[in-house]
Amino acid sequence: MKRQIRILGIDDAPFTFHDKYSAVIGVVMRGGEYIECVLRGQVMIDGTEATLICQEMIQHSRHRKQLKVIMIDGCCLGGFNVVDIDDLSTATNLPVITITRDKPDHQKIKQALQNNFEDWKERWLVLRKGKLHRIPTRHNPIYIKCSGVSLEEAKEIINISTIRGVIPEPIRVAHLIASGITRGESYGKA
Amino acid sequence: MKRQIRILGIDDAPFTFHDKYSAVIGVVMRGGEYIECVLRGQVMIDGTEATLICQEMIQHSRHRKQLKVIMIDGCCLGGFNVVDIDDLSTATNLPVITITRDKPDHQKIKQALQNNFEDWKERWLVLRKGKLHRIPTRHNPIYIKCSGVSLEEAKEIINISTIRGVIPEPIRVAHLIASGITRGESYGKA
Numbered sequence: 001m002k003r004q005i006r007i008l009g010i011d012d013a014p015f016t017f018h019d020k021y022s023a024v025i026g027v028v029m030r031g032g033e034y035i036e037c038v039l040r041g042q043v044m045i046d047g048t049e050a051t052l053i054c055q056e057m058i059q060h061s062r063h064r065k066q067l068k069v070i071m072i073d074g075c076c077l078g079g080f081n082v083v084d085i086d087d088l089s090t091a092t093n094l095p096v097i098t099i100t101r102d103k104p105d106h107q108k109i110k111q112a113l114q115n116n117f118e119d120w121k122e123r124w125l126v127l128r129k130g131k132l133h134r135i136p137t138r139h140n141p142i143y144i145k146c147s148g149v150s151l152e153e154a155k156e157i158i159n160i161s162t163i164r165g166v167i168p169e170p171i172r173v174a175h176l177i178a179s180g181i182t183r184g185e186s187y188g189k190a
Numbered sequence: 191m192k193r194q195i196r197i198l199g200i201d202d203a204p205f206t207f208h209d210k211y212s213a214v215i216g217v218v219m220r221g222g223e224y225i226e227c228v229l230r231g232q233v234m235i236d237g238t239e240a241t242l243i244c245q246e247m248i249q250h251s252r253h254r255k256q257l258k259v260i261m262i263d264g265c266c267l268g269g270f271n272v273v274d275i276d277d278l279s280t281a282t283n284l285p286v287i288t289i290t291r292d293k294p295d296h297q298k299i300k301q302a303l304q305n306n307f308e309d310w311k312e313r314w315l316v317l318r319k320g321k322l323h324r325i326p327t328r329h330n331p332i333y334i335k336c337s338g339v340s341l342e343e344a345k346e347i348i349n350i351s352t353i354r355g356v357i358p359e360p361i362r363v364a365h366l367i368a369s370g371i372t373r374g375e376s377y378g379k380a
Contacts, residue, residue: 025371033223034353035363038370061375163224173225180228181213181371185251 001156004030006066008039009170010054011073011190013178015045022078024053025178028063032161032169037063038177043078046116048123050081055091069095069157073171073190074104075127075145080113082126085147095149097157099171101189103143104132137166165189191346194220196256198229199360200244201380202267203368205235212268214243215368218253222351222359227253228367233268236306238313240271245281259285259347263361263380264294265317265335270303272316275337285339287347289361291379293333294322327356355379 006028013023026039041057043050054072058064070089075098076082089096109127113120130145135155146154161168167175167190175190196218203213216229231247233240244262248254260279265288266272275286299317303310320335325345336344351358357365357380365380 023371035225035366038366038376040371040374176225176228177367177371181215181230181367184230186228 001160003160005068005157005160006030007069007071007161007170008058008067009071009168009174011171011174011178012043012077013182019045021045023178023182024077025174026057027170027174027177029170032163035173043081046079047081050077051084051088054083054088058092067094069097071168071171072096072098073175074098074100080123082123084126085130085145089148096147097149097154098145099167100143101140139166142166191350193350195258195347195350196220197259197261197351197360198248198257199261199358199364201263201361201364201368202233203372209235211235213368213372214267215364216247217360217364217367219360222353225363233271236269237271240267241274241277244273244278248282257284259287261358261361262288263365264288264290270313272313274316275320275335279338286337287339287344288335289357290333291330329356332356
């Protein structure tokens with residue numbers, strides 16, 4: 001695999017209970033090294049259009065033809081606005097990999113969906129798409145899902161694009177931008 | 191000089207005639223390689239507080255103690271909101287380097303100031319601070335000013351932090367973020 005593979009990393013911005021929307025930041029990088037482009041969209045908090053927003057962000061970008069893979073910080077953008085990784089992969093004809101540091105607590109998530117959404121069953125079904133893999137690293141493990149790509153290839157892409165720590169640069173940088181523009185100074189580790 | 195020298199790159203966001211403020215993005219990088227932090231402030235378009243905004247952005251940052259140099263895309267943020275590079279360097283106790291691709295047309299700038307600002311003389315004096323140096327590169331030359339640092343050291347810092355093309359990464363990335371978050375997709379080359 002090319003070390004300079006074009007990756008789009010996506011993360012959402014922090015929000016408060018007063019906000020209706022959350023910014024979504026996309027970062028196009030060559031491997032884990034060189035930033036080519038920054039994209040910005042927004043999703044409704046707890047809305048249902050996150051998949052479409054990601055799809056449009058890609059389709060409207062000048063870089064769409066160079067992109068080889070999409071990475072997302074988890075499966076949701078803007079609260080419980082769930083990204084359908086299979087639909088996104090099909091619509092864009094690109095592999096999708098979601099990555100988190102913490103193992104999702106499915107019981108807790110299901111409970112939260114049931115307590116807060118009439119359409120909790122639909123959200124839950126989308127959220128459960130894709131097998132969750134625990135990937136050991138030199139540091140803590142990460143948890144990933146993939147669609148449109150084998151686990152082995154996904155691991156290779158993650159390896160190529162991770163410089164320090166465990167989070168691939170496209171997601172790490174998208175997180176720094178999303179949190180920095182919202183709070184004035186970026187924080188945390190994606 | 192350490193290749194991992196901490197540099198803050200600053201650029202402003204594009205704006206329209208309807209806007210009162212322009213976002214200012216700061217990016218803290220280790221040399222030209224690794225992004226550590228994204229900062230966001232704002233300046234009044236054609237205001238007079240750009241120097242103070244840069245100063246506060248730095249003083250409020252968790253990274254202030256690691257910073258070794260400030261780079262700015264030109265001498266103005268938000269139209270003709272001129273940064274006083276000497277004052278900024280003194281207030282932060284850090285070297286300041288401004289960088290542009292195009293040679294400033296001083297005659298045209300002076301005329302624009304005279305036509306638009308009662309305080310044009312003050313702005314003009316601040317704008318003229320620092321000697322403008324033409325720096326040849328493998329590609330087109332760049333034009334720089336520096337304060338609190340020798341020309342030789344400034345060139346070395348620029349060399350360390352430039353990966354592709356002629357613009358150091360901290361400024362290039364600040365430009366991508368500032369234009370991307372404002373327009374939806376970043377454009378141009380800082």
